[in-house]
Amino acid sequence: MSIPELELISHHLCPYVQRAVITLLEKEIPHQRTYIDLANKPEWFQQISPLGQVPLLKVEGEVLFESAVICEYLDEITLGSLHPADPLIKAKHRAWIEFGSSILNTIAGFYNAPTEAVFEQKRYELINKFTWLDRHWQGSPYFAGETFSLVDAVYGPIFRYFDGFEAIADFNFFADTARIRAWRQTLSVRPSIQNAVTQDYPQLLLNFFKRRDSYLMRLQH
Ligand SMILES: N[C@@H](CCC(=O)N[C@@H](CS)C(=O)NCC(=O)O)C(=O)O
Known part of the structure; x- marks a missing residue:
C-alpha cells in the first residue's frame, strides 16, 4: 500500500490529537507533525478547520477533521487493522x-x-x-x-x-x-x-x- 504525504495539525496537550498520533505510531506511518497555539490560532488554520479544532490531517491537499475519522482513515490505508472485523x-x-x-x-x-x-x-x-x-x-x-x-x-x-x-x-x-x-x-x-x-x-x-x-x-x- 502506498501512503500519501501526511501532516497532522496538532496541539501539545490535546487528547484527541494523541489518538491520531498513537494510531500513526502503532501503524508506523511516516508523517509530519505541526503544533499550533490554540489560544492564538493561525489564519491558515482557521481557513481549513471547519470547527476551529485540532486534530486535522492534511492528506495531499485534502483536509480531514474529527479524530475518530482520522484514526479510521489511518487504519484503513495501512495493513492490518486496529478495529475488529466483525x-x-x-x-x-x-x-x-x-x-x-x-x-x-x-x-x-x-x-x-x-x-x-x-x-x-x-x-x-x-x-x-x-x-x-x-x-x-x-x-x-x-x-x-x-x-x-x-x-x-x-x-x-x-x-x-x-x-x-x-x-x-x-x-x-x-x-x-x-x-x-x-x-x-x-x-x-x-x-x-x-x-x-x-x-x-x-x-x-x-x-x-x-x-x-x-x-x-x-x-x-
Ligand atoms: N470531536 C473532536 C474534538 C477535538 C477537540 O475538542 N479539540 C480541541 C483541543 S483538545 C480544540 O481544538 N479546541 C479548540 C477550540 O475548540 O477552540 C475530535 O474528536 O477531533
Missing part, C-alpha cells in the same frame, strides 16, 4: 470510543469546576463512567484482549490526565474498578502511548491547570 463488535468499539469522548468532557468539567459542589459532582460522574466501562470490559490486557485496538488509543490519553490529577491529590478514582486500574497500567507502558506526547507534557498540563481559577488548583499545596 461488524457488531466494531460497532461496539465505536460506541466505547464515543464514550471516551464523553469522559473527556467530564474530565474538563472536573478540572474547571469552580466550586467543591461541582467538583464532587464531576468526580462522581467520572467514577460512574469508569464503573460502566468496568462492567462492559471485553478482555485483558487490552480492551479487546490480546491485541491493541483503537479503543486503547482513545483511553491511553484519558488515563494520562489522571497522572496529572494524582500529582495534585489522591482522588481514588479507580478504587473499585480493578480491571480499569490494570488496563490503565498496561496502556501507560505502551510505547505508542508514551511517545504520543512530548517529555514536557506533565509540566505543560500542570501549567494549563494553573491558569484556571478552579477548585482543583485550590487543593494544590
